[in-house]
Amino acid sequence: MTQSEIPASFFSLPDLYRSLYRLRRFEETVLDNFPRGLFYGTTHTYLGQEANAVGVLTPLQPSDIVFSNHRCHGHFLAYGGDMRALFAELMGKVTGVCGGRGGSQHLHWQNFYSNGILGGTVPIATGMALAEKIKGTGAVAIVFIGDGALGEGTVYESLNMASLWGAPILFVVENNRIAQTTPIDRALAGDIPARFTAFGIPACELDTSDVTEILPAARTLLHEIRTTQTPRGLILHTCRFAPHSKGDDTRPEDEVARMREMRDPVRILESRLDFSARLEIEKAVDDEVQALFEQAVNDPTPSVDLQSSIRNIQYSITPAKTATVLDSLNSALHRTFAADPRVHLIGEDILDPYGGAFKVTRGLSTQFPERVHTSPIAEAGIVGVATGMALRGLLPVVEIMFGDFTTLIADQLINHAAKFRGMYNDQVRVPLVVRTPMGGRRGYGATHSQTLEKHFLGAPGLRVLAPTALGDPGALLEHAILHDPDPVLFVENKLLYLAKLHTPDSLPDFSLTPRPPLPRGEGEEGEYPAYQLRLRDAPPASVTIAAYGYMAELARQAMLKLAYDEEIFAELVVPTQLSPFEMEPVLASVRRTGRLLAVEEGTFTLGWGAEIVARAAEALGPGLKVARRVAAREEPIPAARALEEATLPGVGDIVDAVKKMI
Ligand SMILES: Cc1ncc(C[n+]2csc(CCOP(=O)(O)OP(=O)(O)O)c2C)c(N)n1
Known part of the structure; x- marks a missing residue:
């Protein structure tokens, strides 16, 4: 569908104005009241960028997924999120979107997610889109990033994989030409559309604050994504009216004043509305925002009885039936694939006849070709993609070819996958397993011989397992994949692969x-x-x-x-x-x-x-x-x-x- 085919009746100006004005009044209320000490932590307001969220998210369908960033309030409200819950979340109240555990940058409600780690959200959203495609739901994902996030390598890993694997996702770049205090010309080389073109992803570029221009473009792109099941980019040149956070605006005042004069999305629409109708909308919104703010102020704070977000799980030992640790792990993977169609494997060089660098995944791509995804060399990207799949109901297993490369996935594991359950107030699970061979004694030298798991120990929400030749390591892996609700780093020592399994009988x-x-007791x-x-x-x-x-x-x-x-x-x-x-x-x-x-x-x-x-x-x-x-x-x-x-x-x-x- 082209823009000209979109019926004019698709949107109503008063409704759009109301949406923009709600976002505006929410953020103004936050900034006005921050000095009163009612809010806790920090905030990144969306003032000036409202047309982007309202334009992009108005044509959304209920099953679609939105992954936002640190500047997420506008996205959340335009998605349909509850304003009182958002006020309450910023105040650290129990009625908050995530019960006060998330705060300004970390929201999850229905199919809306946000995280404050720049760039790392992009592979996760890509994985979510792929999961929806695999499940055949027809849903698409939308991920919002700023121009600053274009400096992050995972963004390009994601564009590559999204294009290669046909992810139904819209990448929205909100280019406000500044990242915190760094102007774009100090941080970004080349041009933005070329970044999408390079990966074969069609992209649309708009330099406007008029929501009636953004909305039809977004609608067209979403329609294309839905029908072709391929990704699209949307570059929105925009203006940030307020400081990056609260008091940290380094730009000259007249520059910001000029933006407010020329590019205010609220004022652009204001002039097209009947005066009295506009005043009526504003009055209703002002009253609503004030009432919701006051309700949130009076809401209770959470009790300090913080529960661990990770729960121990029950494990049953299956008798060892195979000869070596490698056989045990390999047959366990085959069992899990046969047992549950939600199991997927992602990794580098895992296809047969090679079957993975250490052959742990041998045979899987032959038997389950649809669920074994050989990936680009993109460790952080694939763990992010798998995290997105896990969040959307699949059971992904990632193979990182050498444990030494876990330094590349540390951010994805520690700042994304392991955090989501606790940070989103126990609303989500991330049943992800990352397997990797660790250890030396094979003469591989300094970058392929290390034992690095200590860097992951104690990361809240992450389980680290190390199989041994005692018992059945495959059963351990099988349990982690099929039954563990939390992300697992599964550390396999290279020399153990060919070790014979021990049983009580084999150790005279x-x-x-x-x-x-x-089970420590009933139900425990x-x-x-x-x-x-x-x-x-x-x-x-x-x-x-x-x-x-x-x-x-x-x-x-x-x-x-x-x-x-x-x-x-x-x-x-x-x-x-x-x-x-x-x-x-x-x-x-x-x-x-x-x-x-x-x-x-x-x-x-x-x-x-x-x-x-x-x-x-x-x-x-x-x-x-x-x-x-x-x-x-x-x-x-x-x-x-x-x-x-x-x-x-x-x-x-x-x-x-x-x-x-x-
Ligand atoms: C990985 C990472 N690095 C740095 C930061 C700190 N940080 C938060 S927002 C920000 C600027 C982001 O700029 P941009 O992506 O353009 O988004 P904008 O703030 O302009 O909306 C920075 C550097 C972060 N949150 N995550």
Whole structure:
């Protein structure tokens, strides 16, 4: 449909004026009252840009999705969000859009989302659009960004994937020519439409504050997206009338005054309305805004009984049936794909016959070609896309080819996926699993050998799991994909892939106690398991070793050496859930032994070991006689075998550390 085909009756001027004026009065009320201390935190007002939100969002359909940014109030209200709830959210009230947990930048209601991390929202919205396409709902996604966000790499990863994969999404760039205090000519090279053209995405550019020009253009684009199931861009050159936030406007006053004179969306429409009708609208809106503001002022604040947004979940151990950790993981992926059509896999080089860098995904693209998506090299982008899919009801699994590249996805995991459940007041779930191989000892050198999971431990809302050769690591993965409601970082040690699975029968020297899956009581949820290994028929242990992943294998070898060479007996505790961390299995053992050695392959400073030693000291006081840590030396991991061995902790280091403690 072309613009000329849109019936004039599609919009009514008084309705549009009312919408614009509501946004205007809301933001003015916020700015006027900020100095009174009624609002908490910060705010980014939409003054001057109202025509964009009203123009773009008026033609929306109920199932369509909107992902907004820090400057989200206008988008939220134009979407149909409740004004009292928005006032209340800004005041930190329990009646707020997210119960006061989100604040000005973090809103979620119906199909509206916003986040204050620039650029990172774009792959998520792209993933949401793809999820709706996969589900066949006909819904489209709209993502709003400013000109400043065009500096973020994830935006281009998203344009690439949206174009490649035909995402039904509208990218709206609101170019107010300034990012906080930085003018566009200091921050943006080239021109904006060319950015869309480069990715084969048709884009429309408008330099207007007239909502009656923006609305038909947006409507046409949305119609095209809906019918072609491909993305579009909309570049809106616009004007910001107020400071970036509250008192931080660095622009000359006359420049802003000129904008107000020439480009005020409210005044542009005002002149086309009958005077008395306009006054009537304004009076009604003024009264409404004032009443809603006062109601919000009187609303209660939330109680301080903050609950953790992450809940522990129940896990049942399926008996190991396969030979190696790799087989176990691979067959688990096949099982999850067969069990649930919502499971999708995204990653680099995961198609058969290659089947992924470590072959964990082998066979999946052959058996489930529609649900295995080989991706561009865009780690942050694909985790964002998967997060969007998870938010919209799919069960995405991402493979990050090497764990070293998790530095690239840290923002997506920590600032987006892991936050949404808590930040949006428990209204959403992000059932996303990111799998990645970590670890050295293969001579891959400094950028393909690291153990980096410590950087993700303790991130609220994120679960970090590390499978071991004990039990069935595939069952762990299967549970994470199908049943865990929260984002999971699943850390697979490379050397474990070819390790044979242990069962109680295959460890003749040891007694293996898988910690029972914990329903702690009726309706209560448990944890992923921790295992405990003791030498059979040995005297009481005098030291507890805590280790996970491949280091648990080395610790097991060290236990044998210590017993046969030194007559020192140890107990080994092997958790599979590293974060949030459940100390009790470690404490139970240290209560018997009084000594704790924590072993990890990552570097020493601020590692997992530091955390559990500190927790043991807090919990046990003098009951903990001595503690030590074994970890990697703090240097880039060398490639040469002997040098790499000297850098990473080995059996000898564990034996030496235990001997020093006894
Ligand atoms: C990743 C990230 N970097 C920096 C910031 C801090 N910040 C918040 S808004 C902003 C300016 C954004 O400019 P633009 O994208 O043009 O949007 P506008 O504020 O003009 O609407 C900055 C730098 C942020 N929130 N997120």
